[in-house]
Amino acid sequence: MNPLASARLSLIVGLLVLALKWVAYILTGSIALYSDALESIVNIAAAFAAFIALWIAQQPIDQNHPFGHTKAEYFSAGFEAMLIVIAAITIIYEASQRLWVLVYASGGGTSVNLEGLKWGLIISLLASMINGALASYLLHVAKKTRSPAIKADGLHLLSDVITSAGVLLGVGIAWMTGWWVLDPLLALIVALNILWIGAKLFRESIGGLMDEGMNQSELVPVQEVIAHHLQGALQVHSLKTRRAGAVSFVEFHLVVPENMTVKDAHDICNCLEDALQEILKEVHVNIHVEPDSEVEQHGFIVFSESKEQQSRRE
Numbered sequence: 001m002n003p004l005a006s007a008r009l010s011l012i013v014g015l016l017v018l019a020l021k022w023v024a025y026i027l028t029g030s031i032a033l034y035s036d037a038l039e040s041i042v043n044i045a046a047a048f049a050a051f052i053a054l055w056i057a058q059q060p061i062d063q064n065h066p067f068g069h070t071k072a073e074y075f076s077a078g079f080e081a082m083l084i085v086i087a088a089i090t091i092i093y094e095a096s097q098r099l100w101v102l103v104y105a106s107g108g109g110t111s112v113n114l115e116g117l118k119w120g121l122i123i124s125l126l127a128s129m130i131n132g133a134l135a136s137y138l139l140h141v142a143k144k145t146r147s148p149a150i151k152a153d154g155l156h157l158l159s160d161v162i163t164s165a166g167v168l169l170g171v172g173i174a175w176m177t178g179w180w181v182l183d184p185l186l187a188l189i190v191a192l193n194i195l196w197i198g199a200k201l202f203r204e205s206i207g208g209l210m211d212e213g214m215n216q217s218e219l220v221p222v223q224e225v226i227a228h229h230l231q232g233a234l235q236v237h238s239l240k241t242r243r244a245g246a247v248s249f250v251e252f253h254l255v256v257p258e259n260m261t262v263k264d265a266h267d268i269c270n271c272l273e274d275a276l277q278e279i280l281k282e283v284h285v286n287i288h289v290e291p292d293s294e295v296e297q298h299g300f301i302v303f304s305e306s307k308e309q310q311s312r313r314e
Contacts, residue, residue: 010134018040024036031184032182035190042084046080053072071245081202088198128161128168139158146281155201170185226275226276232257253294255290
């Protein structure tokens, strides 16, 4: 599965969904459906940013970028967060104006076009179903490739689907009951949901750019793999991890008996690198080998001590 091709598909489908949602808004005049359509513009901008970032991330290592370009994916997530906030502020402004008109100016009437409401809701429902299928596909690709840009795009679309479902339900209830004040109120709820998404994506993008380590659920399998492939080494300490897009970076100090040959220590390192490659797919491993005189009290793995080390401690 190619993340770049997935981003291209997201961009194309996003244009189709935007067209459908905009038609739904024009037919109905609903501010809630307008907010839904506006979020689709954000989706397109985000998909475009993800496409550019993924293209940059896939560029080969060069002299100026010896660790690759994979961090570019986090910039697209940050850009998406910024667009989401702008869209949310716009929706809040539009919904507040519509709410004021309904409550204070029109005496509870509506500016929604009732004649086009049925077809508008049907078209919006179709657009949401397309978005749901795309979100499911993108999250599947993100799980396989561990691409933060594709994951952000998929989660954003999934949230959009949930929001759209709430909007459609609310507008439908307003249509049946005549409580048209629900229209701008739902738009405000959509805006708050969008703001929450933006804050979450911004936090994730900053974490990636700041070399945040793996979380506990990701770190435990790494520790277990190291523990099962030490092959005579005594201890691992100073374990550090980080991610840059789909690429993982793992480094640690490996304590071995001081009488172990360089070749044997090298073989252990190769075994550890291969084992980590199995679970992390794309990973850079940096292992610093130390003699047993460098053993640490806080190393996370201690199997045994050499006789020389035991005698020194006694």
